[in-house]
Amino acid sequence: MVAAQAGDRAAYETLLRDCIPFIKRVARGQGIRPDLIDDVVQETLLTVHRARQTYDPNRSFTAWLGTIARRRAIDGLRRVGRTRTREVYAPLAYENHSDPSGSPDEAVFDIGHTEVLRSAIDKLSVRQREAVEHLALQSQSLAQAATATGRSTGSLRVDWHRALKTLYARLGGKD
Amino acid sequence: MIHSDDLDDRLVQALGADLTPVRRLAPPGLRVLMWLAILGAVALALAMVSDVGAMIRRLMVAPDMWLAVMGSMLTAVLAAAAAFQLSLPDRKATWALLPLPALVLWISASGIGCLRAWSVAEAYPMPPGQTEHCLFFILGVSLPLSLLLIVMLRRGFSLHPNLTAITGGLACASAAATLLNLIHPYDAAAADLAIHAFAVVIAILANALFGGRILMSDTR
Numbered sequence: 347m348v349a350a351q352a353g354d355r356a357a358y359e360t361l362l363r364d365c366i367p368f369i370k371r372v373a374r375g376q377g378i379r380p381d382l383i384d385d386v387v388q389e390t391l392l393t394v395h396r397a398r399q400t401y402d403p404n405r406s407f408t409a410w411l412g413t414i415a416r417r418r419a420i421d422g423l424r425r426v427g428r429t430r431t432r433e434v435y436a437p438l439a440y441e442n443h444s445d446p447s448g449s450p451d452e453a454v455f456d457i458g459h460t461e462v463l464r465s466a467i468d469k470l471s472v473r474q475r476e477a478v479e480h481l482a483l484q485s486q487s488l489a490q491a492a493t494a495t496g497r498s499t500g501s502l503r504v505d506w507h508r509a510l511k512t513l514y515a516r517l518g519g520k521d
Numbered sequence: 522m523i524h525s526d527d528l529d530d531r532l533v534q535a536l537g538a539d540l541t542p543v544r545r546l547a548p549p550g551l552r553v554l555m556w557l558a559i560l561g562a563v564a565l566a567l568a569m570v571s572d573v574g575a576m577i578r579r580l581m582v583a584p585d586m587w588l589a590v591m592g593s594m595l596t597a598v599l600a601a602a603a604a605f606q607l608s609l610p611d612r613k614a615t616w617a618l619l620p621l622p623a624l625v626l627w628i629s630a631s632g633i634g635c636l637r638a639w640s641v642a643e644a645y646p647m648p649p650g651q652t653e654h655c656l657f658f659i660l661g662v663s664l665p666l667s668l669l670l671i672v673m674l675r676r677g678f679s680l681h682p683n684l685t686a687i688t689g690g691l692a693c694a695s696a697a698a699t700l701l702n703l704i705h706p707y708d709a710a711a712a713d714l715a716i717h718a719f720a721v722v723i724a725i726l727a728n729a730l731f732g733g734r735i736l737m738s739d740t741r
Contacts, residue, residue, distance in 0.1 A: 355538075358540050363530075388528070399544065400611075
């Protein structure tokens with residue numbers, strides 16, 4: 347660490363790599379879940395980096411690192427505690443949860459809805475349809491769409507807004 | 522999927538690339554002495570324009586008078602020592618308890634002085650309209666001392682930023698209350714003490730609010 351304080355990069359990287367198993371042991375000792383141990387390791391390494399000027403060579407490096415690792419592990423436990431009050435980790439329940447809007451009738455409506463939209467787009471002027479197809483259906487940026495169509499971004503933007511207005515009116519003000 | 526060992530290795534390499542030589546922090550004891558030296562210079566400047574002899578005669582009237590001053594002075598020294606210890610990442614939060622005995626002495630002696638002033642005639646009663654001067658003095662002296670202390674504490678890396686700021690605030694407020702004796706030649710009356718306590722609490726809260734945020738932003 348003394349070499350690292352002096353700016354020796356190779357010594358510093360070796361030291362940090364050697365610290366990782368020790369930090370993992372400390373985190374496990376504090377009761378950190380296995381999937382969160384890497385977070386504690388990374389937080390501790392970042393703290394070591396930003397607090398390296400505070401290390402006193404007359405004191406034990408292991409004690410210095412151990413206190414920082416324990417503190418970061420406690421921060422991790424607090425973070426998990428706060429998350430638990432708002433969120434539940436239940437992957438099976440998530441996978442098996444039925445979608446209330448996923449009925450067959452609604453699926454048919456969705457297909458119909460898409461067809462209505464497609465038909466409305468087909469009725470747009472050529473320039474407006476070009477803007478919608480490139481900017482919305484192909485998710486291109488204004489610059490990409492301008493290159494693809496050979497038009498200016500300003501012209502595309504104007505036709506895009508006109509197309510939205512027309513579609514909004516034709517679909518009866520619905521999304 | 523990125524393996525965690527790869528992530529660790531990438532972080533180590535990134536930190537290595539970011540490495541610059543650092544000037545090692547001076548020991549906390551030395552940093553306390555530096556802060557106390559500046560405080561001593563302020564005290565000396567105030568002593569030049571005040572009647573120190575009158576202050577000593579006033580403090581010697583009763584033991585609680587000089588015990589209260591001793592208590593506030595010790596609180597300032599010990600709270601500053603605790604704040605500098607807490608500014609290091611490997612120090613425990615229990616360092617914040619260091620100034621408590623001196624704080625108890627300060628509060629107790631001030632309380633006894635207040636009772637004495639209430640039960641017997643005051644030797645040096647305070648004229649009306651002076652209390653707000655005490656308030657402004659404590660807050661006015663605490664502010665620059667706090668700014669200086671926060672700048673010095675930021676050189677460290679506290680993992681207890683709020684506690685560090687509160688302890689530092691106590692150091693500055695008690696130092697200001699000690700210096701107040703130089704320009705405050707009156708006995709301790711209840712209203713006067715209440716104003717002192719109010720000013721000290723305001724100074725500590727301001728430190729906790731602003732100093733804590735500054736120190737916290739450094740450690741995030």
